[in-house]
Amino acid sequence: MDILKVNNVSKRYTNHVALDDVSLSVPEGSIYGLLGPNGAGKTTLIRIINHITAPDSGSVEFLGHPLTADDVVNIGYLPEERGLYKKMRVGDQALFFARLKGLKTKEATAELRKWFDRFGISDWWNRKVEELSKGMAQKVQFIVTVLHRPKLLIFDEPFSGFDPINADLLKNEILRLRDEGATVIFSTHNMDSVETLCDNITLINRSHNILSGNVTEIRQRMGRGRYRLSFEGDPQALLAALGDRVVDHTFEKEVNSPVTNARLLLQPDVTIRETISLANGSVDLVSFDRAMPSMNEIFIHTVKNNEQ
Amino acid sequence: MNNNLGIIVRREFMERVGKKSFIVTTLLMPLLMLLMMALPALIAIFSTPSDKTIAVCDQSGVVMPLLQDAGLDHLTFVTASAPADSAIHDSGYYGVLSIPTDIVARPSSAMLFLHEGGSVETESAIRNLIKEAVRDQRMKAYDINNLQQILDETNVEVSLQTIRVDETGAGEATSSALSFGIGMFMTFLLYMFLLMYGQLVMTSIIEEKNNRVLELVVSSVKPIHLMLGKIFGVGLVAVVQIVIWGALLCAMSAFLLPLLIPAEVGQQVAMFDTGSLSAGTDTLDPDLLNAISLFSSVGYIAKLFGFILIFLIGGFLFYASIFAAIGSAVDNVQDASQLTSFAILPIIVGLIVGMTAGSDPNSTLAFWTSVIPFTSPMVMLMRVPFGIPSWEIWLALGLLYLSFLGMVWIAAKIYRIGIFMYGKKPSLRDLIRWARYK
Numbered sequence: 001m002d003i004l005k006v007n008n009v010s011k012r013y014t015n016h017v018a019l020d021d022v023s024l025s026v027p028e029g030s031i032y033g034l035l036g037p038n039g040a041g042k043t044t045l046i047r048i049i050n051h052i053t054a055p056d057s058g059s060v061e062f063l064g065h066p067l068t069a070d071d072v073v074n075i076g077y078l079p080e081e082r083g084l085y086k087k088m089r090v091g092d093q094a095l096f097f098a099r100l101k102g103l104k105t106k107e108a109t110a111e112l113r114k115w116f117d118r119f120g121i122s123d124w125w126n127r128k129v130e131e132l133s134k135g136m137a138q139k140v141q142f143i144v145t146v147l148h149r150p151k152l153l154i155f156d157e158p159f160s161g162f163d164p165i166n167a168d169l170l171k172n173e174i175l176r177l178r179d180e181g182a183t184v185i186f187s188t189h190n191m192d193s194v195e196t197l198c199d200n201i202t203l204i205n206r207s208h209n210i211l212s213g214n215v216t217e218i219r220q221r222m223g224r225g226r227y228r229l230s231f232e233g234d235p236q237a238l239l240a241a242l243g244d245r246v247v248d249h250t251f252e253k254e255v256n257s258p259v260t261n262a263r264l265l266l267q268p269d270v271t272i273r274e275t276i277s278l279a280n281g282s283v284d285l286v287s288f289d290r291a292m293p294s295m296n297e298i299f300i301h302t303v304k305n306n307e308q
Numbered sequence: 309m310n311n312n313l314g315i316i317v318r319r320e321f322m323e324r325v326g327k328k329s330f331i332v333t334t335l336l337m338p339l340l341m342l343l344m345m346a347l348p349a350l351i352a353i354f355s356t357p358s359d360k361t362i363a364v365c366d367q368s369g370v371v372m373p374l375l376q377d378a379g380l381d382h383l384t385f386v387t388a389s390a391p392a393d394s395a396i397h398d399s400g401y402y403g404v405l406s407i408p409t410d411i412v413a414r415p416s417s418a419m420l421f422l423h424e425g426g427s428v429e430t431e432s433a434i435r436n437l438i439k440e441a442v443r444d445q446r447m448k449a450y451d452i453n454n455l456q457q458i459l460d461e462t463n464v465e466v467s468l469q470t471i472r473v474d475e476t477g478a479g480e481a482t483s484s485a486l487s488f489g490i491g492m493f494m495t496f497l498l499y500m501f502l503l504m505y506g507q508l509v510m511t512s513i514i515e516e517k518n519n520r521v522l523e524l525v526v527s528s529v530k531p532i533h534l535m536l537g538k539i540f541g542v543g544l545v546a547v548v549q550i551v552i553w554g555a556l557l558c559a560m561s562a563f564l565l566p567l568l569i570p571a572e573v574g575q576q577v578a579m580f581d582t583g584s585l586s587a588g589t590d591t592l593d594p595d596l597l598n599a600i601s602l603f604s605s606v607g608y609i610a611k612l613f614g615f616i617l618i619f620l621i622g623g624f625l626f627y628a629s630i631f632a633a634i635g636s637a638v639d640n641v642q643d644a645s646q647l648t649s650f651a652i653l654p655i656i657v658g659l660i661v662g663m664t665a666g667s668d669p670n671s672t673l674a675f676w677t678s679v680i681p682f683t684s685p686m687v688m689l690m691r692v693p694f695g696i697p698s699w700e701i702w703l704a705l706g707l708l709y710l711s712f713l714g715m716v717w718i719a720a721k722i723y724r725i726g727i728f729m730y731g732k733k734p735s736l737r738d739l740i741r742w743a744r745y746k
Contacts, residue, residue: 014741083522083524099318
């Protein structure tokens with residue numbers, strides 16, 4: 001079942017169109033990547049999902065009904081640009097945000113204690129926020145976002161400002177929340193984390209949805225006809241054997257060994273079996289692999305194609 | 309969701325009231341004001357001028373006796389042992405006063421020689437004494453019998469008791485000078501509060517926007533609730549401060565003032581209150597009695613603070629909405645300065661018109677400016693102590709609170725757009741355009 005459905009949403013500002021007829025569906029219990037270059041309209045879409053701004057046209061469905069203001073207690077949003085009240089104590093501040101999300105003071109305090117213990121920051125409770133470093137404040141913001149056990153979590157660049165150790169801690173927390181049943185929408189420019197975390201993605205460019213789907217499927221589809229192989233022998237012999245099946249190729253000879261590494265793009269209807277037998281007749285194969293394009297390549301390739 | 313408004317108000321309120329600076333200013337401010345009022349008296353008590361001796365060469369012989377009898381503090385006159393031009397070299401004297409023989413005919417011919425810079429006080433004392441001596445001499449020349457007695461009998465002090473008769477016909481002792489003073493105090497207090505707390509709303513919105521905590525809050529709270537919460541929270545702080553000051557003043561009037569007033573003054577005040585103060589009896593100035601009478605009345609002080617409160621709340625809500633809209637639109641206080649003049653200017657105009665209204669509280673200008681929302685809080689508070697028909701007060705209040713509703717509606721529309729605008733410094737035209745968005 002889809003926890004969130006965005007149907008043909010458009011949003012215009014005075015001087016530009018932020019979103020033009022964007023649709024997407026987020027399956028419950030998955031991690032969904034919302035990708036796109038800066039200024040593509042991601043933040044506007046996230047604000048619409050958070051009921052902060054209203055779309056000019058189109059609709060948003062949440063848990064099967066049209067999104068209303070009351071739904072925000074079931075959503076947790078960690079904005080890209082985020083801050084805290086500097087003069088407030090950490091504990092008071094976390095309680096303030098928890099109560100805004102509808103928690104009673106008592107249960108909020110108990111939950112907060114648990115989270116503070118888990119993150120090893122229990123002794124921060126009475127410290128003022130201005131005494132915290134950026135990374136420390138980010139931890140508090142993360143807790144505030146997830147404390148009320150929202151069904152839908154939206155993270156906008158959650159890892160920026162975290163050191164690798166804390167980024168890893170955060171990643172594991174996000175996966176744990178997903179395993180406990182939460183759905184996560186994840187907006188980032190870090191494509192490595194998209195590959196490891198996201199089940200599905202939508203790529204937005206110039207206010208349009210230009211690519212949507214399952215990450216593995218997209219990579220396989222985009223990777224059709226791409227192979228990575230290593231061999232000993234003459235690269236030209238290999239090319240001659242494969243003939244006009246080759247669309248594109250690169251060779252790279254290893255410095256202190258007879259091995260050459262190659263990347264090939266073949267015609268889509270060429271099978272693996274056929275390729276291997278033809279290659280084996282001309283050179284000595286060391287390894288052969290289907291090359292999946294990285295999300296990074298897909299991002300750049302798709303956006304560039306879209307701009308043309 | 310309205311529950312969230314309460315949570316926001318609470319946070320805004322606690323953040324400010326919990327601060328040491330709030331507690332300190334709230335308690336120290338009245339003390340400071342008392343000290344300012346008492347300062348002139350304290351200075352007079354503690355600053356003792358140095359003793360001065362002036363040698364006098366009185367060739368007329370009519371001024372010296374008066375100078376010697378004058379008995380001025382710190383100023384002694386001795387007959388000079390030498391003529392003026394040589395006595396001046398004797399540095400034992402502060403100065404030498406030379407009175408020519410024909411001083412009665414030419415009163416401006418007296419001369420004072422000093423070794424150092426003179427003092428206004430000394431010079432005016434000497435001038436007055438010479439004047440008195442010359443006048444005495446000239447009057448004596450008319451040779452009238454019992455002159456001194458006639459003069460004493462004709463020299464009278466007059467004071468005026470003003471009774472204002474209200475709609476019911478009951479008389480109440482008033483004094484325009486006193487009403488002016490009280491009105492001035494209230495108007496200025498309100499002016500101060502509107503500027504201070506209005507700008508506090510603005511700067512704290514700018515701060516929220518700058519440090520991006522706003523992005524986190526608006527995902528749980530509607531922008532209008534956030535804005536209202538800020539306005540109400542800060543307003544509540546102002547109200548608490550006024551209530552504390554009012555209570556302090558009432559307590560002073562109930563417990564401290566009776567201890568400070570001497571018994572016979574107290575009796576006169578009591579007689580003044582009952583109207584049994586018969587004319588002709590030798591009493592204190594009625595203005596002073598009136599002032600003491602008013603300030604000993606806890607009810608009167610409470611009533612004044614009641615007026616301050618209702619106009620403060622109305623005026624604050626009205627102006628804070630404007631300040632909030634401005635704060636939401638800009639990124640920093642510097643960018644705000646141009647726009648804030650639209651809010652600050654009417655407040656200042658209100659103060660100025662209020663002050664002039666004190667001299668003629670029932671003029672057409674005073675009436676209109678005290679009902680039109682922009683200036684009404686300040687001007688109306690000035691007019692209140694003079695006693696004006698209550699329908700005027702109700703009209704002003706009604707208009708003020710109604711226009712708050714209108715203003716907050718416009719401000720909320722600007723706010724919800726403004727808080728997401730970064731970078732460009734907005735103009736008034738931008739704000740108007742945002743207010744018109746659907």
